[in-house]
Structure formats: C-alpha cells, structure tokens
Amino acid sequence: QSALTQPASVSGSPGQSITISCTGTSSDISHFDYVSWYQHHPDKAPKLIIYEVTNRPSGVSNRFSGSKSGNTASLTISGLQAEDEADYYCSSYSYSNIWVFGGGTKLTVL
Amino acid sequence: QVQLVQSGAEVKKPGASVKVSCKASGYTFTDYWMHWVRQAPGQGLEWMGHFNPKSGDTYFVQKFQGRVTMTRDTSINTAYMELSSLSSDDTAIYYCASDTVRTTCGDYWGQGTLVTVSS
Numbered sequence: 104q105s106a107l108t109q110p111a112s113v114s115g116s117p118g119q120s121i122t123i124s125c126t127g128t129s130s131d132i133s134h135f136d137y138v139s140w141y142q143h144h145p146d147k148a149p150k151l152i153i154y155e156v157t158n159r160p161s162g163v164s165n166r167f168s169g170s171k172s173g174n175t176a177s178l179t180i181s182g183l184q185a186e187d188e189a190d191y192y193c194s195s196y197s198y199s200n201i202w203v204f205g206g207g208t209k210l211t212v213l
Numbered sequence: 214q215v216q217l218v219q220s221g222a223e224v225k226k227p228g229a230s231v232k233v234s235c236k237a238s239g240y241t242f243t244d245y246w247m248h249w250v251r252q253a254p255g256q257g258l259e260w261m262g263h264f265n266p267k268s269g270d271t272y273f274v275q276k277f278q279g280r281v282t283m284t285r286d287t288s289i290n291t292a293y294m295e296l297s298s299l300s301s302d303d304t305a306i307y308y309c310a311s312d313t314v315r316t317t318c319g320d321y322w323g324q325g326t327l328v329t330v331s332s
Contacts, residue, residue, distance in 0.1 A: 106257070137316045137317070137318045139316075139318060141258070143258070143319075147324060148308060148322035148323065148324055149250075149258065149322055150322075151306070151314075151317060151319070151320045154314050154316060154317045154320070155314075155316050160314075160320060171265060174269070190257075192257065192258050194258075194260070194318045196316070198228065200263075200271070200272035201260075202260045202263070202318050204250075204257060204258045204259065204260055204318070205257070205258035206257045207258065209243060
C-alpha cells in the first residue's frame with residue numbers, strides 16, 4: 104500500500120491561510136470518507152484535528168477545516184498562528200482493514 | 214479522561230525482539246480498536262496495524278508479515294506490540310493509539326516508546 108502524497112513543506116505568515124493537499128487513489132481517499140488529519144509537534148504525540156474529512160474533535164480550533172474532492176483531500180488552516188508550526192499528516196482508510204498515512208507536510212509560520 | 218501510557222525506551226541488538234506495552238484507562242478498553250504507528254528518525258508516520266481488543270482480530274501492513282504480533286491482556290487493560298527479527302531500520306518511536314471515533318487511526322495516543330536497534 105503506497106503512502107498518500109503530500110507536499111513536503113508549506114509556509115505562511117501569521118494571519119494568512121494555507122492549504123495542504125493529500126492525494127490518494129481509488130483504493131482509499133476517493134472511495135471512503137474516512138480521511139483524518141493529524142498535527143504533530145516535535146517530541147509530542149500526534150493530535151487528531153480533523154476526522155471523516157470535515158469533522159473537528161471537541162476542543163480543536165475552528166481555524167482548521169477539511170475537505171475532499173475526488174482522490175484529493177485538503178486541510179486548510181486560517182488565521183495562521185505561531186503555534187500552528189508543526190508537521191501535518193493525512194490518513195485514510197483503504198481496503199481490507201488497512202490504513203495509510205501521507206508522507207507529512209512541514210508547516211513553517213514565517 | 215482517556216489515557217494511554219506506554220512502556221519505556223528499549224535498546225535491542227539486531228535480530229532480537231521487542232515488546233512494547235500500552236496501558237489504557239478512562240474508557241472501556243475492549244470497545245475500540247487499537248492502532249500501532251511508528252516514526253523512524255527524520256521520517257513520517259507509518260501505520261503498522263491495528264487489532265480489536267475484544268475479539269483479538271488483527272490487521273497489519275504486509276511488510277510486517279511474520280514479524281509483528283499484537284496482543285492484549287483485558288484484565289489489566291493493556292495492549293502489546295511485539296516486533297521480531299529487528300534491524301536498524303526498525304529504530305523508531307512506536308505509538309499506540311485508540312480509535313474511539315471508530316473512523317480514524319486513533320484519536321487518543323500514547324506518549325511513544327523509543328526503540329533503538331544497535332549492535
């Protein structure tokens with residue numbers, strides 16, 4: 104099972120919006136609405152910020168939003184803040200009870 | 214509150230096995246699938262597999278076929294992941310993650326266990 108494809112890095116200034124894409128295949132993103140996004144700060148456990156494409160867990164800022172079109176999912180962060188600087192990973196369910204992650208995107212807040 | 218507490222760091226020699234534990238609290242352990250995810254130095258997250266603590270059903274990535282065993286002890290709400298025939302490529306932080314949402318790789322995560330494989 105191949106990893107989902109994400110850009111290696113994105114950057115933005117405080118207050119701006121950025122979007123991270125996550126491209127999969129007909130075996131995962133385009134076939135299932137079980138796309139999640141994780142925020143990962145160094146030396147901490149990953150944190151779930153989006154699940155089922157668009158849903159935010161309780162306590163996650165509404166500055167984070169998700170969407171999907173065809174085989175590509177996207178995470179948008181609006182009103183960038185310094186604490187948003189982290190690695191972001193998408194994940195998706197695939198066939199036969201298998202899950203797959205994207206390669207990760209490093210967000211730099213300029 | 215939901216907590217997953219993992220066992221401490223391990224140093225192993227090539228060819229050895231390692232068993233990482235993950236003790237759950239704050240929820241009914243057998244109600245939700247448990248995932249195992251690892252991150253090698255400088256690399257991204259890699260999903261290894263998951264298992265059902267109630268039934269014991271296990272699914273994992275083909276690359277770990279024959280090397281990984283996922284088990285649990287429901288009397289102490291603890292999950293285990295054992296990886297055998299270790300090589301330097303297995304040096305990584307290993308995470309357990311419980312999926313209480315039922316549609317993710319985990320919404321509650323352990324703190325991670327560093328496994329170092331070195332001769």
